[in-house]
Amino acid sequence: MAFKDDCAVVAEALAAFEAESRAGRLRVINQVPMREMMGRLDLARLIEGGGLQGERLRRFLGEYLAASTRLQHPGYMSHQVAVPQPASALAALVDGFTNNAMAIYEMGPAAATVEMAIVNWMLDKIGWRPQPLPGGAAPDGVVVGGGVLTHGGSLANLTALSAARARVAPESFAEGTPRNLVIVASPASHYSIARSAGILGLGQKAVRHAPTDDGGRIVAGRLGGCLARLAEEGSVVLAVVANACSTALGLYDPIRAIAEVCGDAGAWLHVDGAHGASALVSRRRRGLLDGVELADSLIWDAHKMLRTSTLCAGVLVRDGRDLDHAFREDASYLFHDKDQPGFDFIHRTVECTKSALGLKALFALAAEGEGAIERTFDGRCDLAEAVADHLAGEDGVEVAVKPQTNIVCFRVAGDDELQLELRRRLTQAGMHYISSTEAKGRRWLRLALMNPATGIEDVRSLMQEIRRHLADIAHEPQGKT
Numbered sequence: 001m002a003f004k005d006d007c008a009v010v011a012e013a014l015a016a017f018e019a020e021s022r023a024g025r026l027r028v029i030n031q032v033p034m035r036e037m038m039g040r041l042d043l044a045r046l047i048e049g050g051g052l053q054g055e056r057l058r059r060f061l062g063e064y065l066a067a068s069t070r071l072q073h074p075g076y077m078s079h080q081v082a083v084p085q086p087a088s089a090l091a092a093l094v095d096g097f098t099n100n101a102m103a104i105y106e107m108g109p110a111a112a113t114v115e116m117a118i119v120n121w122m123l124d125k126i127g128w129r130p131q132p133l134p135g136g137a138a139p140d141g142v143v144v145g146g147g148v149l150t151h152g153g154s155l156a157n158l159t160a161l162s163a164a165r166a167r168v169a170p171e172s173f174a175e176g177t178p179r180n181l182v183i184v185a186s187p188a189s190h191y192s193i194a195r196s197a198g199i200l201g202l203g204q205k206a207v208r209h210a211p212t213d214d215g216g217r218i219v220a221g222r223l224g225g226c227l228a229r230l231a232e233e234g235s236v237v238l239a240v241v242a243n244a245c246s247t248a249l250g251l252y253d254p255i256r257a258i259a260e261v262c263g264d265a266g267a268w269l270h271v272d273g274a275h276g277a278s279a280l281v282s283r284r285r286r287g288l289l290d291g292v293e294l295a296d297s298l299i300w301d302a303h304k305m306l307r308t309s310t311l312c313a314g315v316l317v318r319d320g321r322d323l324d325h326a327f328r329e330d331a332s333y334l335f336h337d338k339d340q341p342g343f344d345f346i347h348r349t350v351e352c353t354k355s356a357l358g359l360k361a362l363f364a365l366a367a368e369g370e371g372a373i374e375r376t377f378d379g380r381c382d383l384a385e386a387v388a389d390h391l392a393g394e395d396g397v398e399v400a401v402k403p404q405t406n407i408v409c410f411r412v413a414g415d416d417e418l419q420l421e422l423r424r425r426l427t428q429a430g431m432h433y434i435s436s437t438e439a440k441g442r443r444w445l446r447l448a449l450m451n452p453a454t455g456i457e458d459v460r461s462l463m464q465e466i467r468r469h470l471a472d473i474a475h476e477p478q479g480k481t
């Protein structure tokens with residue numbers, strides 16, 4: 001029963017880690033140099049000699065957790081990675097143990113069924129028709145949605161854009177990508193869009209900038225003209241990419257208006273909802289995605305705002321056939337095979353062996369029901385509004401935009417280098433962990449308020465620490481001001 005005993009060791013260590021982190025007295029981030037870490041963890045000896053059980057396991061976890069970034073710490077405000085619902089971590093354990101690589105049904109019937117349920121739950125939230133279960137084909141002429149879960153939003157974007165390519169230039173998969181394909185996106189789009197363009201053979205230069213306002217939001221009224229000019233120059237639009245929301249500032253593009261322009265132009269609309277599609281669970285905020293049902297595809301990371309352990313990202317399409325064609329031209333044999341007890345997701349993904357990603361999202365949702373996820377989402381967005389108001393009232397602080405989600409960008413009086421220097425000092429001290437970003441042509445300090453344990457008082461203490469660093473900097477001989 002060594003496994004059960006070791007589970008108890010792990011559970012105890014994690015519970016202590018969580019309690020210590022929540023209390024907020026230790027550092028949220030502690031970057032022990034790798035060279036030193038290697039020794040502390042005694043890795044070479046463990047690999048050679050083994051023995052990572054019982055007391056040795058307990059000691060190892062002590063060292064490991066001491067140098068782990070504490071997402072449960074109220075000072076964790078940096079990246080868009082969920083503070084997982086603890087149950088979601090249990091799902092990761094079950095998945096790791098059973099190791100049902102469920103991309104084909106026979107390798108994980110339960111896991112594949114859970115993935116189907118999560119995909120259909122997401123489709124339903126968007127307003128697309130859920131996929132019928134095997135044996136229950138949709139009535140003739142009815143378009144049903146489709147989806148798959150991938151290891152992260154970057155891969156999800158690549159997968160959705162592959163589906164778009166299969167519709168717009170179906171010969172691409174076998175013959176190579178035509179030279180005149182372009183993607184139209186805001187300059188504020190996530191870098192995985194440009195990376196996908198490179199991987200898909202369009203080249204990164206094929207990402208053309210959509211007309212935007214100074215917050216990087218697409219101006220729908222000028223998009224039609226942009227698409228017409230591209231058509232005149234002989235370009236074919238693979239997809240228009242809208243942000244829901246953007247990574248840096250957390251702003252939503254006006255999806256309905258963009259969808260109408262795309263509809264007129266016959267262009268595929270892809271919505272990058274990696275972070276912000278979770279507003280679909282919020283009755284108060286789903287209007288931010290108004291018109292999303294008119295899009296062709298959407299991606300949605302559960303490991304950002306659905307409190308799911310990394311990774312679990314949904315690739316969702318209005319017409320499921322588009323996804324079936326993403327990686328092969330002739331997918332007709334996939335449909336309506338009534339003899340199959342289940343559904344093989346393998347045709348829809350880059351991955352071959354695939355984790356039971358849906359289980360982590362399921363455990364996060366099912367721990368307390370989706371209402372709890374909605375409350376957390378709304379709570380973090382409400383906090384962001386309060387934080388933005390608070391910061392805007394501070395002397396010498398500028399807030400980039402009124403937040404639409406749980407992301408707040410601000411800067412203190414001074415140049416870009418000063419903002420970076422402040423982040424360096426905060427990270428070094430380790431009590432507040434924030435990020436920084438470029439937007440509107442300048443450098444900002446950025447808060448992603450992911451943690452249900454973070455409150456306005458934590459932002460006040462962050463500002464106090466920032467003021468202390470500013471005073472230090474001002475008193476240094478070559479003070480940066």
Ligand SMILES: *Cc1c(COP(=O)(O)O)cnc(C)c1O
Pocket residue numbers: 080151152153154155157190192243244245246247272273274275301313
């Ligand atoms: C985070 C993010 C991504 C990338 O998702 P990963 O899961 O980190 O690969 C893509 N697009 C947007 C808008 C994001 O915020």
